[in-house]
Amino acid sequence: MRAVIVREHGPVAQHRLETVPDPVPARGEVLIEARAFGVNFPDLMVMQGSYQLLPPRPFSPGKEVAGVVGAIGAGVERVRLGDRVMALPEYGAFAEKVVVPEAICYRMPPAMPFDEGAVLALAYQTAHFALLERGAYKRGETVLVTGASGGVGLAGVQLAKALGATVIAGVTSKEKGELCKRHGADHVIDLAAPDLRESVRAQVQAAVGKRGVDIVLDSVGGDAFDGALRALAWCGRLVSIGFASGRVPEAKAGYLLVKNLAVLGLQWTDYRGREPGRVQRVQEELYALYGEGKLKPEITARYPLERFAEALARFESRQVQGKIVLLP
Ligand SMILES: NC(=O)c1ccc[n+]([C@@H]2O[C@H](COP(=O)([O-])OP(=O)(O)OC[C@H]3O[C@@H](n4cnc5c(N)ncnc54)[C@H](OP(=O)(O)O)[C@@H]3O)[C@@H](O)[C@H]2O)c1
Numbered sequence: 502m503r504a505v506i507v508r509e510h511g512p513v514a515q516h517r518l519e520t521v522p523d524p525v526p527a528r529g530e531v532l533i534e535a536r537a538f539g540v541n542f543p544d545l546m547v548m549q550g551s552y553q554l555l556p557p558r559p560f561s562p563g564k565e566v567a568g569v570v571g572a573i574g575a576g577v578e579r580v581r582l583g584d585r586v587m588a589l590p591e592y593g594a595f596a597e598k599v600v601v602p603e604a605i606c607y608r609m610p611p612a613m614p615f616d617e618g619a620v621l622a623l624a625y626q627t628a629h630f631a632l633l634e635r636g637a638y639k640r641g642e643t644v645l646v647t648g649a650s651g652g653v654g655l656a657g658v659q660l661a662k663a664l665g666a667t668v669i670a671g672v673t674s675k676e677k678g679e680l681c682k683r684h685g686a687d688h689v690i691d692l693a694a695p696d697l698r699e700s701v702r703a704q705v706q707a708a709v710g711k712r713g714v715d716i717v718l719d720s721v722g723g724d725a726f727d728g729a730l731r732a733l734a735w736c737g738r739l740v741s742i743g744f745a746s747g748r749v750p751e752a753k754a755g756y757l758l759v760k761n762l763a764v765l766g767l768q769w770t771d772y773r774g775r776e777p778g779r780v781q782r783v784q785e786e787l788y789a790l791y792g793e794g795k796l797k798p799e800i801t802a803r804y805p806l807e808r809f810a811e812a813l814a815r816f817e818s819r820q821v822q823g824k825i826v827l828l829p
Pocket of ligand 1: 540541542543623624627647648649650651652653654672673674677692693720721723725741742743744745746747767768769770816819820821823
């Protein structure tokens with residue numbers, strides 16, 4: 502079979518699609534014949550060697566795959582041969598055949614196309630745990646999403662809207678704002694504006710009033726984080742999901758104290774490892790919302806697997822809107 506292989510960390514252009522032996526599922530494992538792969542910002546960091554979790558080399562990158570179960574190991578109980586599934590491995594998804602533990606395999610709804618199945622996955626799980634588990638969202642609250650036109654961001658916009666929030670999307674262009682509005686954002690603010698530290702609060706207050714927002718889902722960090730923290734309402738929660746801007750921000754405890762604020766971290770992979778049953782239940786909730794038409798992945802580009810480097814380069818040049826899919 503063919504798989505993307507990282508032999509040494511480095512720029513995406515240096516990695517190759519190689520022919521390697523087919524994997525064989527061991528006890529408790531499932532072999533998926535891939536039909537579509539989702540691409541995420543962290544894939545780029547893993548290939549470059551700058552991500553917090555790095556597999557031993559050589560390895561195949563990729564965190565999202567959808568396909569058909571082609572073989573199962575002994576002791577597999579929930580998944581059957583021929584099932585249409587999505588899986589969320591830490592790495593190894595960018596291969597024509599992918600072996601994963603049964604625990605991180607999710608049965609897709611029957612009518613769901615494989616490309617949508619591959620991306621209604623990590624970004625949506627991340628947004629769900631950020632909003633409901635870390636952010637302790639209550640129906641009717643106001644939610645600001647930074648990086649709202651990106652993978653995690655747009656999932657957050659859709660999910661918050663589906664669950665009854667007033668949603669503010671933080672984006673860097675008019676076109677990206679329109680995309681977020683189509684996916685449920687009630688208001689759009691400009692994260693390309695000067696002096697974000699002050700201007701995020703001013704824009705948020707102009708949109709929803711002086712009180713500010715109850716929850717921020719922040720996958721940008723840097724100046725967007727600094728500004729969003731100041732836009733929180735009394736007892737507001739900011740969930741730090743990522744640092745797409747490249748700067749890891751800091752929050753002053755004095756500022757948190759005087760407004761009863763909370764800044765919370767989210768590393769979704771921990772839930773997958775520690776509470777796989779809960780991640781399964783969240784995936785079922787996401788599929789139910791998809792079935793009701795409340796979640797709809799926005800796939801803006803599709804590439805054949807051999808052009809994976811072009812797909813990943815779009816994250817570097819900040820050209821990504823919604824999700825990108827690779828096809829074997
Ligand atoms: N915590 C977790 O468990 C977890 C899980 C998945 C992902 N993540 C992290 O979440 C982040 C987003 O991942 P993703 O896959 O959604 O990436 P993505 O699709 O590339 O989205 C990133 C978003 O950030 C925006 N952005 C980048 N630099 C910016 C800046 N300086 N100012 C304002 N906006 C900026 C981009 O907007 P423009 O297009 O306008 O540049 C884009 O909308 C990454 O840091 C990733 O590592 C964390």
